[in-house]
Amino acid sequence: MAAGLRRFTRAVASTSPEPGSRPAERCELCGVEIGEPHGHVVALDDRSLRCACRACRLLFEAPGAGGGRFRAVPDRYLTDPAHPLTDADWDLLGIPVTSAFLFVNSDLARVIACYPSPAGATECLLDLGAWAELARSHPLLAAPAADVEAVYVTRTGDALEVFLIPIDACYALVGEIRLRWRGVDGGESVREAVSGFDDDLRSRSRPLR
């Protein structure tokens, strides 16, 4: 009877969480509840990051799993103190900002350079030739796995630091910066976020070899 559809005429309360509670995070691949921290899988078709449980991450570590359209994001953090990047090297790339990450987009078969901004991850022009040249003499630059890892470069004062980090860490930073951005240059809160991020990388990273 008409009563059947009536319940939909009332506003739905079920998807609004109780005040103060946070909805449980779930693996976006299999639905199981996951806690923090958790890993991610890159869905190549829409270039999105999906929260993943351990089992699903393991599943997609194998190359070609999921028809090759899903790739688990690894969790390695590397530096290469043996091959530091100089300011001159950096200037060759033509990247205008102090923090950026570069990764290979396998569908476009080239390196993409992005930086965090109030609008999210913003692509910037990259001198691909200069990058290829640099990668020949700096093994860390060629080491990231396509789509799931990135080279993260950060300039603090005079120092230019380079890390190999998981792509989900890059986007976590992007998200954090976007949330905190105030004014023209982001403000103190953004500087704090970047500085905290960089500190964390320094403590986690192992040398490349």
Next chain:
Amino acid sequence: MTAADATELVAVRVERLLGQLHSGPDPRAGEVAEELVCCLVQLYGDGLQRIVALVGPEQSAQLCADPLVESLLLVHDLHPADAETRIGRALESVRSRTGEVDYLGIDEAGVVRLRLRAAGHGCRSSVQPVRQLLEATVRQAAPESTGVEVEVPAPEAPLLQVSLRPGMDRPSALAGAGSTGPGRA
């Protein structure tokens, strides 16, 4: 199948589809789908509300001649006739199967009260199908109601009795509080 039945079939189908999602691997899917259905139903409900307001009560009543339109207006509490009128009409349509029924009103909780005038042959089992029919009839005519209660009078005195039971004045016992139900002259 009438057009009003079509609305019911849609409701059943929607519930079945939602059930599939609720019992599937991702419980969020069911919740999201519930919200999706609400979103669309409320949009069309708002649209119908504006149409009813624009055309006015007389034309709305004419539109209700179409059973599908009527059932949709009922879903959204937009029917131009009030509950008593609708219930009265519905009771009229089943009178041949139920006998005379008095409409006693609808309380604050939304419960509709009816009274059967004659208990038929008086036994409980013959009253039960009548009771069920009345409940279904009222729920369909007034889906905003939350329940139906049917008062059944005490069975008539057996024909063999020579005199009436003391204190039992037959006409008033059956007519009750003298409410003016529909169909009564």
